[in-house]
Amino acid sequence: MTAMIDEVRTEALFVSDVQRSQEPTAELIREAVTAIVTRFGEARCAELVAQEFGEHPDCAPDRMRWARSAIRLAFA
Known part of the structure; x- marks a missing residue:
């Protein structure tokens, strides 16, 4: 179950406007x-x-x- 949640979170971060170069905080990522x-729902993110x-x-x-790495850190 956690892997599925992390995958949805990763996809959402991937399609967001947040950029690695911003060095976003965990709070901003969440x-x-x-x-x-x-806004989009899980299916649209995919x-x-x-x-x-x-x-x-x-x-x-x-x-x-x-995105995967950032999600692991932000939701640890």
Whole structure:
């Protein structure tokens, strides 16, 4: 169950406007995730992630790795 929740959180952060270069705090990450999931829902977040991987296959993997790492830290 926790893995599924983390995956949804990761997808939400991935599609958010939060950037690694901002060096976001855990609080900012949690707020962004909540806002995105509320705005789009889980299924739409997954669709947007797939779209980004299709349109930007060169950048998407790095952003996904960052998002996974950031979620682990923000929700530890």
